[in-house]
Amino acid sequence: MMESPSHASVRRVLVPEKLARTLVSDFGIASEALVPWFGDLPNGELIAASSAAVLWHRDPARLCHHLLQHKPRWEWMHSLWTGIEHLPVKELHRAVRVLTTGKGTGAIPLAEWVLLALLWHAKRVAEHEAAFRQGLWETLELAELQQATVVLLGLGAVGRQVAKLLRACGARVVGVARSPRKVAGCTEVVPLEQLPVVCHQAQALVLVLPGTPATNSMVNAQVLAALPDGALVVNIGRAAVVEEQALFSEVASGRLWAALDVWWQEPLPAESPWRTVKNLLPSPHGAYRTRPFTQRHAQRVAENVKAYLAGRPLQARVTPREWQEILGFGA
CATH class of the missing domain: 3.40.50.720 (NAD(P)-binding Rossmann-like Domain)
Structure with missing residues (x-):
């Protein structure tokens, strides 16, 4: 061309x-x-x-x-x-x-949705709401974004906006790229081979990758297993980047949390098992719509x-x- x-x-x-x-x-x-x-x-x-x-x-x-x-x-x-x-x-x-x-x-609204997802997770909004609906009144220990480690996979226009916004909140943003380079908002950028390594220290893994043969199933069971218990996976890129069954197993078990704006089948069927998962922030592929x-x-x-x-x-x-x-x- x-x-x-x-x-x-x-x-x-x-x-x-x-x-x-x-x-x-x-x-x-x-x-x-x-x-x-x-x-x-x-x-x-x-x-x-x-x-x-x-x-x-x-x-x-x-x-x-x-x-x-x-x-x-x-x-x-x-x-x-x-x-x-x-x-x-x-x-x-x-x-x-x-x-x-x-x-x-769509960089600005998508980055804001990532921030929403991270705050939803850090402030345990889902757990507080569930307790409230059950008639309970309990306070939980919350987390802060200040100094939280967020691994960011995908450093295009949207990824760079995410890094900029999270850095402004005081988060430590670790970018992951095939060719490491200096990116505004990222504390450091590491090569792709180090993705499982940096995931060990992350409170959240944010995915902003396009769908290509090279990115298909890049986030597999091994990468997810490297995340610590209670970590959050946010995907605003393409669903195919993540192995669906591997992520579903981790989230359904309660070990990981997820915030998903993209899905492996859209519209998501009414009978999808994802609809029964509690530690999930869902969005119908519309986080950019403003x-x-x-x-x-x-x-x-x-x-x-x-x-x-x-x-x-x-x-x-x-x-x-x-x-x-x-x-x-x-x-």
Whole structure:
């Protein structure tokens, strides 16, 4: 995949009609530069008139397949999501000159949700509430985030925001990365091989990793067993990073606690055994959903549409290294 759009004589961006109205009215984008489509999917005539597309759809993979079936080459596509593993990545890599994403737009609300989860655990909110509902009045010894050790696996835009926020609370944040480097907010960053070692001293393990062949089941039974009794596992990245049965066994036994915004099956079935676990803070993959996030989302789309039309570099491109990781080679 080439890294920048070609200089075509006519550039027009295929967008849903509702988004087209927003881009014109709120961001001043010329209506003639947009190709609005109505209904479930755009027709072939509209696709043929477009050189780029925004994957704004309730089923972006389906939209993506539809677009690629009608046009084998695209200058640019924009995915709203941070990760792209839910899209037909092999086909996109061949067909699209530049792919951009919404990475980073959800960093603030996701980091705040991590903070919520850590405080929920440290202040024993679930236990106090359960006792209160049972008519009891008991005080428990609580923990503090000040000087607590938090292991952070994933140091992208969201991970760095998590580190910054936790460091401001006085936590000792130990980052884990394939290539250790200095990261603001992290007390230290250690290589991936040391993950089980640093877990021994952690009050919490926070996961902010994308879903790739390399990260699949990275947090396995061995890593979880390294965590001390009573530790918390927070996952706001991708569920596949964690071996589900290994985590469920640890949490169901009461040895570990968990706060999960991502799941191995979504929506989570009503009969899922996870629904019976008490030491769990659940979220239906919506920790990023805030009004400012939606505004940043639209701003990212608008800025990239303007840049594309003007032939300028685009924000949040999927890099060659990210393509290698998601495709499962050269990682």
